[in-house]
Amino acid sequence: MTWNEAKDIIYNSIWKQNQGVVAILGMCPVLVMSSNIINGVSLGLATSIVMLISGAAIAAIREFVPNELRAPIFILIIAALVTMVDLLMNSYVHELYLVLGIFIPLITTNCIVLARAEAFASKSPVAHSALDGFFMGLGLTLVLAVLGAMRELVGKGTLLSGIDLVFGASAKAWVIHVVPAEYNYQFLLAILPPGAFIGLGFLIAGKQALDRRAEAKAKMLAKLTPREDQLALTHE
Secondary structure, eight states: OOHHHHHHHHHIIIIITOTTTTSOOOHHHHHHSOSSHHHHHHHHHHHHHHHHHHHHHHHHHGGGSOGGGHHHHHHHHHHHHHHHHHHHHHHHSHHHHHHHGGGTGGGGGOHHHHHHHHHTGGGSOHHHHHHHHHHHHHHHHHHHHHHHHHHHHHHHSEESTTTHHHHOGGGGGGOEESSOGGGOOOOHHHHSHHHHHHHHHHHHHHHHHHHHHHHHHHHHHHHSOHHHHHHHHHHO
């Protein structure tokens, strides 16, 4: 795999084909588990690990799997990996495991995981599939992190609440109280599912606005003469 191929995969995964704000897949965990940064990032990273390993595994056996058995075999591989992640989280971050609850096993049926296995890993080499799977998961994680930060900040006036579930009780001091704790600030609309819909709508609109701006800029530069193009880049 060349560096240009890797850059294309990373760009497509993180931005162009982002599963959270472009493909709009996996909305159930996105809307429910994005109530704060820690929940969103934890679930997103767990999904990324499953997609990384499952993508590589499926790419490695793709030539030996009959077409009529592809779906059940892919699901079996994904389910085995999710079980491993589930058991590891139960062992090492049990309190966080309890908070994430059913959404860890449900990674098995997450349409993002199976869709990338079918659309990319079943047709691509191992390295490409592993990179695509990980960064597709990482793209979703970034959406969960930003959406979680928005909802947590507006809903509770904090950032990183629940970090002690990952790093222990001493990590409670790491929580950032943007609104002082003594005010007992809370805005339920942001914390509840309607806040997730509203926040996700803002993220989708923001990405589309940035894409339109970049497209307009590219068209403007394409119309310039080489001399004008150089001057425009110099002024930037």
